[in-house]
Amino acid sequence: MSATTVTDTKEAILDAAEAIFAEVGFEKASIRQIVAAADVNLAAVHYHFGSKEALVEAVFTRCVGPVNAERLELLHAIESAHPAGPLPLEALLEAFLAPMIRHARAEAPRRAKMTRLYGRLVAEPSDALEHMMKRQFGGVVKRFAAAFHRAIPEVPEPELMWRIFFTVGAAAHLLLDPPGFKKVSHGMCDPADVDAALEHLVRYAAAGLRAPAATLKETRR
Amino acid sequence: MSATTVTDTKEAILDAAEAIFAEVGFEKASIRQIVAAADVNLAAVHYHFGSKEALVEAVFTRCVGPVNAERLELLHAIESAHPAGPLPLEALLEAFLAPMIRHARAEAPRRAKMTRLYGRLVAEPSDALEHMMKRQFGGVVKRFAAAFHRAIPEVPEPELMWRIFFTVGAAAHLLLDPPGFKKVSHGMCDPADVDAALEHLVRYAAAGLRAPAATLKETRR
């Protein structure tokens, strides 16, 4: 066998699957659709991956691994730059959000639609995906939760978890439905402008995370 | 024909469909599943609704109509109480979020799992659903966007749209995946506690919406 051949077929499937999963969702994407796009035989998926679920996991890992690695790198850089005292919240948010948003968008043209893939990872609660999510993201959120706590120690930990959760939801929504957003905003906002989106999200989330603690209800006026 | 009979079958289907859509999603739910749960014949769905898509729309409308009506009522009450000057932001957020969250949760036991239905409405970008979303929610978001603008006129309109979008994402995430959140927070946060969830979300979103405007990048420290 030639090593290039096996790699070619396998990666062609991965590439096509990635694009199609992003476009129509994990469950709705059919193997026949994928092999047609990859221009390989129908049985190739089962030969190389074993099952559709295994293919999903492979695509998932290939997509999300580098992103989480970059997240942790950026986090490490911030922690090294601030060995003591509070961490800069906006920088943490950017470290957490930028790799995902950037990688989802400004990639090779074939990944133009990959944006939605990340949104779907969060938004499609399937048992199989949930397991992968936990394994891939568990460590990352734990590390970042601790870092956020160092950044804003004044907000109690449960409240911090709530707010991180909300932030993930906001990010997922941003990734999931850009065309819908452009429409609903009457063209005022363009989610395809990655830097602008990231900046808006970071500012919004930073303020939300820093919100005054729970007890003062009379804040409302 | 007896009017009660037709109503019974039709509503049995609607009830069962609502529960199953919420549990497994719109696309994954099969008509056979629904008719089995409703204890009616397979053909009844097509007789009463015409197609699966029409059934989805019927369930959608029945779920979302009252919620949006309540939203607008609450909004109107706020606007009436404040004929001039800025509107209270937290009250607006509660008017926007509470009907959805409350109706999704604290309903009759059969609706225990309906929570996810709302999350799916936002998170499952299907062409058919997107159309319904626009029709059902278009007016509501427009009215609320204007009200938010009255509440915080200092944030420019495009930035406000971004932040409303993020808020919707945070709410959708909250509705979509409560068990996942309970796990990831190690039990510190219980999304089933509707009032607590709403309060946290309102505080987070209010702070995010009120965040200082874009120009000052040196806010980061």
Add this chain to the structure above:
DNA sequence: GCTCGTTTGAAACGAACGTTTGAACTCTAT
């Protein structure tokens, strides 16, 4: 009591799905 529109029932249709099979092909190592 009979009739006719309305509703239910059991069974089937065609299409699409994930998966399996076994033969054909390709290339390396002997």
Add this chain to the structure above:
DNA sequence: ATAGAGTTCAAACGTTCGTTTCAAACGAGC
């Protein structure tokens, strides 16, 4: 040259899906 592992291929399998069909059951109005 040839054996054999690795890979591709066309075809099929069994299931499930949304939908259709058509006969049976039902109930109000004459």
